[in-house]
Amino acid sequence: MLKRITLFLATNLAVLVLLSIVMRVLGVNPQTSGGLLVVxxxxxxxxxxxxxxxxxxIAKRTTGAYVIEQPRNESERWLVDTVRRQAEAAGIRMPEVAxxxxxxxxxxxxxxxxNDALVAVSTGLLRNMDRDEAEAVLGHEVSHVANGDMVTMMLVQGVLNTFVIVLARVxxxxxxxxxxGNNRNGGFGYFMTVMVLDMVFGLLASVIAMCFSRYREFRADAGGARLAGRDKMISALEKLSRTYGxxxxxxxxxxxxxxxxxxxGLRRLFMTHPPLQERIEALRRLPAADPSVRVVT
Structure with missing residues (x-):
């Protein structure tokens, strides 16, 4: 836990220092409209x-993941070979496997x-899933990579963050x-309004971001079904129900x-993943072998 907190604080401190330097170099004045947009x-x-x-x-450090550079046993060899085959089918460079x-x-x-990704599985997955189910899970993760979900999620979050900052201050x-108020830097009303709206707009932004996050899970499930087979993907999600949550x-x-x-209830609006049964039902509606189901959209 201490390691995770340290990494979180270090990352955010680095962000603040870097942005402060950039603003100083560019001579950005956050009090102007243009300056506000830049900031x-x-x-x-x-x-x-x-x-x-x-x-x-961060993922490697916080999870203690062991990256398989040279498989030590048949199980690790199977993991690497499966990810390699799926990556080739998805048209991406081989991710690191851990x-x-x-x-x-x-x-x-x-x-x-x-083309610069990491796919990692838990020891719990290796103990509790057979290889067909594990193959489907790997297909799901490879599909996340192939769909560019990490980058897209960053862009969605960045746009939402920008709107929150601008709208609250306007x-x-x-x-x-x-x-x-006649204070050029903003009076009491300004600061109180910004403080409240940062929270309100931030909450709404989180709802939108989580909605997109749930959508990409359905898409990754479909990608896993394409790479490993629909029945394997359904079986994997059913097995996942043992420890879901x-x-x-x-x-x-x-x-x-x-x-x-x-x-x-309302807490579902802030979930990163759809309910498991909804994911399974969505897969069951897919044809067993549908060439129109693509990993990359």
Whole structure:
């Protein structure tokens, strides 16, 4: 836990320092409209971009994942060979393959691009799934990579962050002007409005981001069905139900794991993954062998 907190703080400190340097070099004044847009874009995309670039490094350090460079046994050899075959079928460069210690059935994919990625499986998955099911899970993760989900998620989050920053401050200036504020840097009304709207708009942005996250899980399931077979993918998700909602993955990686959380009511709006039964039903509606189901869209 201490290791994860340290990495989180170090990453965010690096983002703040880098953006401060960039703003100083560019001579950006955040009080002007143009300056506000520049600052919002830098902060909106900066953190997401740096996190994306560091995603593989962070995942390896926080999970303690062992990257298979030279298979030590037949099981590791099978993992590497399966990912290689699926990567070739998906038209991407071979990802790094890793195993991390985790009692739950889970796997994740991350990395800065389609051709520079990491696919990792938990020891719980290796103990509890047969090879057909594991193949389907690997296909799901390779599909995430092939679909460019890591980059797309960064872009979606960056755009949403930028809108939150800009809209909160524009409305804050309007409210401050209505209340008679004449402070160039913003009065009390401005700061209170910005503080509240940052939270409100941030909440709405999270709902939108999570909606996209759930959509890409359906798409990755379909990709896994294409690479390994629909029945194998369904069987894998059914087996996943044994530990669905349980995860030892760090927060930065959880959204890219195959296992999601369990929630009811309004909390479902903030889930990164759809309910497991909805994913299974979506797969059952697919033809057993449908050439129109593509990994890359």
């Amino acid at each position: 919002a874009t830098l902060f909106g995309f900066g953190g997401s971009f740096i996190s994306l670039m560091m995603s593989k490094w 195993i991390y210690e985790g009692p739950e059935i889970n796997a994740f994919a991350t990395g800065p691009s389609r 409305v804050g200036r309007i409210v401050d002007g209505y209340l008679g 349980e995860t030892t993955l760090p927060k930065q990686v959880q959204a890219f794991g195959i296992s999601g959380g369990v929630a009811h």
